[in-house]
Each structure stands twice: as C-alpha cells, then as structure tokens.
Amino acid sequence: MKKTLYYSDRVKLEKTFLGLIWLISGILGFFDGIISLVMQAASLIACIYTLLRISTAKMEDADEMAEQNMNRAKALASDYMQIVYCCLAIAAILFLRNFELSIGLNEMIPNITFIAMGINQLIVGFAFRKFEEG
Amino acid sequence: MPTLKTRMYEFRKAMNLQQTELAELVGVRRETIGKLENGKYNPSLKLAMDIAKVFGTTVEEVFSFEKDEV
Numbered sequence: 351m352k353k354t355l356y357y358s359d360r361v362k363l364e365k366t367f368l369g370l371i372w373l374i375s376g377i378l379g380f381f382d383g384i385i386s387l388v389m390q391a392a393s394l395i396a397c398i399y400t401l402l403r404i405s406t407a408k409m410e411d412a413d414e415m416a417e418q419n420m421n422r423a424k425a426l427a428s429d430y431m432q433i434v435y436c437c438l439a440i441a442a443i444l445f446l447r448n449f450e451l452s453i454g455l456n457e458m459i460p461n462i463t464f465i466a467m468g469i470n471q472l473i474v475g476f477a478f479r480k481f482e483e484g
Numbered sequence: 485m486p487t488l489k490t491r492m493y494e495f496r497k498a499m500n501l502q503q504t505e506l507a508e509l510v511g512v513r514r515e516t517i518g519k520l521e522n523g524k525y526n527p528s529l530k531l532a533m534d535i536a537k538v539f540g541t542t543v544e545e546v547f548s549f550e551k552d553e554v
Contacts, residue, residue: 357513413512414528415519482515484524 355407369471376464423477486549
C-alpha cells in the first residue's frame, strides 16, 4: 500500500527542497570545474528523484485552508521578489552606470533565472509553513 | 476586528469524534480542524455549514464573532 504524502510534506518537497536545489544549481553555474559540474549533476538527480516521488505518491488533497495559505505565501513571495528586483535595479543605476561591463549574458541569464526561481520557491515554502503553523 | 469564537471542541467531544474523523466527514485536513477549534482560521460558509450539519445544529450555534473591547 502506498504511503500517503501529506499536503504540507508535498509543499516542503516541491517548494522548499526544490527551491534550494534551484538556488544551489544557479550558484554553482557561476563556477567552472569538475566539482561544480558533479554537484550540478547531483542536484539534477535529486531534483528528478523528488519530482518522481511526488508524481508517483498517493497524495492528500489541498483543502480550503491549504489553498488560502498557499495563495498568501505566493503573494508574499511575489512582493518580496519585487522588492529584491527594485533594489537590484536601483543599485545598478547608482553604482554601475559609470562602468562598462562585459559579461556573457548567455551564461548569466540561466544561472540568475535558477537563483531567482530558487529564492521565490524557498520564500513560498517557508511562508506556507509559517502560515500553516499560525 | 471581531474574533471568531467556536464551540467545535465542545460539540466534537460530545459526539466522541477525533479531529481526524471530523476532518474526513467534512472533507478537510486534520490541521484545518485544529486551527478552527483554536479560532485561528475563519472557515468558508460551506465548511461552516458542513461542520454544523455533522453536529446536527446550526452554524450560529457552532460559530460566533466576539467584538474586541476597545
């Protein structure tokens, strides 16, 4: 008999754990070398394993309180991410306007996307937990 | 803001129901029943009516709002 995966555990895996993996993968992407590559591969395996576990498990359905808490958590994450983006934009305008930067956007964008996704998912995961604990 | 007062615990004990059993009867998680009993979650009208139905009473008997003293 399949063990039921409780909704709060699902959120922990889907948001907190995977968020951490996205974040680590994004940070590791800035480093060259075999160790970084091995760690990125390990992150990918952990990510696939988690997604498989979630998709094959018997899951508890979300009820109205869980849905409300998830919506609140997503709204909070969205607000925090907007603040972070605003701060980054202001910092770029104030401090980087006198510099001519030469960065490889093709390498930067995927890593930054992973980091932003990771941070967003982590905030959702932690906020949901906080709301559930009341 | 008015505070939610609930007599759910009282009714549940009178019916000798566990939180898990009540949760199954009304189709929510056990955590939600716990939060409702502690007055930390305002239920939807549907959930409030489902709970009252299980207890064989009215919504007003189970849930009420108490105005905060200023």
